[in-house]
Amino acid sequence: MKKIDVKNIVVGFGKGGKTLAKFLAVKGESVVVIEQSPRMYGGTCINIGCIPSKFLIVNGEKGLKFTEAAEKKAMLTGNLNLKNYHMIADEATAEVIDGKAKFVSDHEIEVMDAEGEVIAQLIGERIFINTGATPVLPPIPGLVDSRNVVTSTELMDLKQLPEHLTIIGSGYIGLEFASMFASYGSKVTVLDIFDNFLPRDDEDISKLVRSDLESRGIIFKLGVKIDAITDNSVEIINKEGKKVSILSDKILVATGRKPNTAGLGLENTNIQLGQRGEIVVNDKLETTVQNVWALGDVHGGLQFTYTSLDDFRIVSNNLYGDGKRSLSDRKNVPxxxxxxxxxxxxxxxxxxxxxxxxxxxxxxxxxxxxxxxxxxxxxxxxxxxxxxxxxxxxxxxxxxxxxxxxxxxxxxxxxxxxxxxxxxxxxxxxxxxxxxxxxxxxxxxxxxx
CATH class of the missing domain: 3.30.390.30 (FAD/NAD-linked reductase, C-terminal dimerisation domain)
Known part of the structure; x- marks a missing residue:
């Protein structure tokens, strides 16, 4: 088992964390990046988020067959994953450790392998938490037992196009996948317990978006109760109180994402959490423990890779710049x-x-x-x-x-x-x-x- 004293520990290989790790390593500082899944070198965006999803969207619009697009997508993400690993691992003062990080005190972390064995103990002068977000799974009977329920992560791994795709959640993530799979020819049904479609947008915009999506064959059933899920169907109760069964090869749960703090052992520290499990930070992204920061989705801000990159700018500026950058500067984010x-x-x-x-x-x-x-x-x-x-x-x-x-x-x-x-x-x-x-x-x- 490794025992390491290091100046900088980065927990999670996301956009903000990896960029900061590279920045510190180039300055000659010792850095250890802990990532529990080798698949996630580089973070959500390049592996299971922005890049592969937009690649599939673009190729669906071009008329490429799904099987071919999925194969090319896998090659793209594989290359990016490897590139991001070497971006850190090839630095002389940096190291990547595969495993699950768990705090045992404010500045001590254990790293466990897949079997739960401790493989490393680290003490860090500075610690940067960059563990991202994880899907929210609603308490629907049968959801966890169905073989065909997927989150956006598993849906991105499909090699064959589902004939019938049911999406639970009509938010932005759900709509992107609805539009994407409709372009490849799937029959898509979108369900939501809420009546309002795109409630934060102006009504003329939301009506137009819905009409255009429906013109492409996407079916919306809003304001319904999702009663149960089986391997091949979603049972709903519609507005008229009637039970309806919706045939589904795959069922995507797109009901939001929450900060990924479970299992980090933060109960062993003085790091404060908010009501949704997010790490509480100040305007400089500092947590309630000195020399511990949180970057990206885990602190409960906007969940975008480009705001995570800006988190890097805030932290690096306050470590090595004029110290003027802060979250308060973040206005008019597109x-x-x-x-x-x-x-x-x-x-x-x-x-x-x-x-x-x-x-x-x-x-x-x-x-x-x-x-x-x-x-x-x-x-x-x-x-x-x-x-x-x-x-x-x-x-x-x-x-x-x-x-x-x-x-x-x-x-x-x-x-x-x-x-x-x-x-x-x-x-x-x-x-x-x-x-x-x-x-x-x-x-x-x-x-x-």
Missing amino acids: TSVFITPALSKVGLNEKDAKAAGIDYRLFKLAATAIPKSAVLNQSKGLLKALVDPETDKILGITIYAEESYETINLISLAIEVGLPYTLLRDKIYTHPTMTEALNDLFAAKNEVK
Whole structure:
């Protein structure tokens, strides 16, 4: 058994942790990264999240057969996994240890193998927890016993296309998988106990998204009770009180994710947890124990790989920079849902502004008016922008249109630096592009009075 005194311990190989480990190792500091699954070198994004899912989405839209796309996806993630391992392991002062980390005190960690045997004992001057999030499994009878219930992790591993896919949960993760598998030809049914579809979005946007998804054959059953699950069906009670059986080859549970802190032994430390099991941190990502930080999904913030990367920037800046970066700087973070077409947002929408009593000017443009939409043969969608009537600054934008995940970054920057909407309206853009839609979106004729 190894006994190691090390300056830096990183628990978890996610985006923030791996980037920090590389940063510290390059500085010549000793670093040990603990990862319980060799499959997860590099974190969720490259192995079972953003990269493979978007790869499958893109190839589904191209008409590639699922079996071929799944095979190519596996090669892609395998290469990225290996690259990320060597990014850390090849550093002279860094080491990767495979095993399950468990705190035995504030700065002491045991590492156990798959059989539960302790293989290493570590004492770290600094510890960075980067264990991510894990799926929430609702207490539905039969769920844990069904051979065909999967989370997003197992669904990404499928080699054969399910004929009937049932998705429990109509949130963003559920919709991405619904759109993806529908593009390959699966019959997709989405279930949710709640009536409201995309409740945080404006009603005109959510209605349009649902209508477009339904036009592709996706069936929504909302406001239902999920009564039980078997190996090949989901039993629901619909709004009329009738019991309905939905045939299902695979059943995806997409009911949210929670911080992955169970089993870390945090009860043996003075690290404080919040109500959802998240690690409590301050504005600098410091926990309630000195020289212990939490990065990424585990501290309960936005669950995106790019915010985890920004967590790295905060920590590294406070260790070796001017110490000015903090969570308070994180404003106007753009988001994208990779359905077809994509739904992207930053800042306020109408629902937010009305709830907060904020006055605004509204601009709207149908995606059919954008020349690039015709080029892409994808003219569905709607753009909506809110502008401050006093300053002309952009308050927020929702873009439900092709390639919105690219345009949204420009808008995010414009909001961040306080540019007036007129600058984007009068800007010269390349043609044909989706970004040039900003010329027309902000034109006077498209203001909604």
